[in-house]
Amino acid sequence: MRGNRVLRVLKFLVFALVAATVLSYVVMHLWNWLTPALFGWRLITFWQALGVLILSKILFGGFRGPHRDWRQRIAERWGQMTPEEREKIRQGMRGNCGPFGSREPAADPAPKA
Numbered sequence: 001m002r003g004n005r006v007l008r009v010l011k012f013l014v015f016a017l018v019a020a021t022v023l024s025y026v027v028m029h030l031w032n033w034l035t036p037a038l039f040g041w042r043l044i045t046f047w048q049a050l051g052v053l054i055l056s057k058i059l060f061g062g063f064r065g066p067h068r069d070w071r072q073r074i075a076e077r078w079g080q081m082t083p084e085e086r087e088k089i090r091q092g093m094r095g096n097c098g099p100f101g102s103r104e105p106a107a108d109p110a111p112k113a
Helices: 002-039 046-061 070-080 083-093
Strands: none
Touching: 002 046
């Protein structure tokens, strides 16, 4: 079991290195092809292209990790709940966060005679 995990990690690392290398070369060649002709900017090296790639990931993509689809998972769980379970969740959330209502429960209207 442990050997399988080590192999998976090594495969991921090799894939990540190859992907970063290929993407850096693509960024470098596109930059060196377009920006000097369009804007008069200087040519960049492979390492500068890798830096631009990492910077753009930080600024525009972020580092989401494994919890990036949390809204979809919560929606699926909510869809599988019974109405009683949903109401129990609403009661627990009431007044703590979000648009679930105020802390005081709504008063019942006067019964009709």
